[in-house]
Amino acid sequence: MAAGSGPQGTSGADGPAGRPSPVRSAPETAPDFVPPLPRAAPQADRHAAVPFGGADVSGRRAPHGDGAARRIGRTVRRVVGAAGDGRAPEGVAARLGAPVPSCRRIAVTSIRGGAGKSTVAALVAEIVRRHRDDRVVAIDADPGLGSLPVRLGVEGRGSVRHLAAARPGSWRELATHLARTPGGLFVVPTSHGSVADELEHETFQRGAGRLGEFFSAAIVDCGGGLDTELHRGIIAGAHAQVFVAPATVDGALSARAGLQWFGDNGFGRLLSRTVVVLVAHTPKPDADLERVRESLAPFGLPVAHVPFDRHLAAGGAMNPDRVGAAAFGAVTDIACDVFTRSLDAA
Template sequence: MPTPESVPTVDPRLAHAMSRPLHGDSLPRRTARSLRKLTASAAQEVADESGLARDLQQPVTTGRVIAVTSIRGGVGKTTTSALLTRTFNHYRHDPVLALDTDAALGTLPVRLGAESVRWSCSDLAQLITPSMQLTDVTGYLVPVADGGWLLPAGHGRLSAPLDMQTYRTVTLALRRYFAVTVVDCECLPGEVARTAMDTAHARVVVAPMTAEGVNGTRTVLDWLAQLPHAALATTVVALVSNSPDPVLDPRVAASHLRETGVTVVPLPYDRHLAGGGPIRPAQLGQTTRRAATRLAAEALVRAVRTR
């Protein structure tokens, strides 16, 4: 197979026009947090973070696949996938893979800071063999700046949707090389998204903090409850605020989703994430960083429990 051309993830003319990314927390909030570190509550925060770190660093006997999806686009699915990938890369010392299956100009490469893409899922499905070593496989992947690897869905252009057979071939082949694979799925009810949700070791459903978003997500959870292998028990909901002033009461929204038995992790509005572009962990708000860590830990704990 001929080697594809390397394609920039962002047009260079636009890349030069991007402004400096904002910090997730405003300066007054960061100052107030520094003062709170002098209080006794800081010790409890450290203890909580240590517990999450243990969950994130637990060993896995076989590669675990965590599928991320939502009921529609534009709600934070890819951003959540990138946050999970960044978090696993930070805490784990074994290989982590971000797998993009949304060929409709998905933005996962941009969010993970990839400057260009070359090989796609479809390309690798035709090339990968059982005799390959990790070093052979990573030659077809995009290295992520803070560790880990990325396999894009396409070549940075509008591509045909990924088919179910290609998805199955790639995920089954790559699982033996990577301890954790985060799959950024297409939106439900797409065929690959349904397959990924059905076959993954754990699932993250991204719900926007709106009445219709929470209502639609509840429908997805009811569908997962009907799957024959207790899929709901290995599902976590990321309740995402895409506005600093949500119109829906977060407590009511979370309570409505928890009625199905799932764990709900709120992801707050963050100025850095709202700006688009590459996610820089140091620029995230403290609450966002803590929420992303908890979400990753909750997902991995469930993935490890799955046989």
């Protein structure tokens, strides 16, 4: 996605390094950096974003991730000086706001659909965006009708396919194809409309390859599965990876199979920059998480757990401010870990 550093095996993080596109967290110190747009919706953005308010299609407000009693208790603890709600742990701003040598491409993958991948991708993208002074983009790379724009609550006419066809030559031209959340996160859907054609890697590369010149980080929500030309191309160009699986025994088995696949198919270097994430889909754990973690220990990777959250489980557009403290804190740690690992790649 950075110039000369697209998500192909010959020019990505695991291939020969291309010419870096300097990006720093303080644009004023880098004259060649295109400064970010103001927080207000820019005039170049003609793709409207629906409110990032966590309402479902019926108009009902999605529940808060924490119950009322837990929120009251947390407020009381803050008043008396105890720990806060985990939304701003020490060091997060420094880690996520660190200067980057080029646009950091973080792939969010899973061996199958329904693991919670798009939810994790949306939250990671939003958390990274909150701690940077430059632009961050979330890209839906699901070859079908991906749910990332739904989770982020945006709707626009642009898509990866629109970018591939238009080939914008400047930021002003590019911005007309991007959706944007009210919080400032840019979003690129796979397609627009109710029917999606198969997305080829060449099309994805043409559409997303120019973004690296204007963004400091790109979180790519891949479709379920791994072994397609599109998946392989995106993975080959990733600086780091979040690998998502359900927090169940079956999920652990699929995670083991997926991690083994990476090692067997030439992506061993990416494994060192991978964070494994187990997502709980029910209030009561379906498995002994310690045993699940032990089953993944031979790979030597960090294994994070995102607990069940009522707001996230409601589906539809999520509101990060309504995500419970435990789930939000877990994904914040994941974002910090994977972003730091992405800095180790060329």
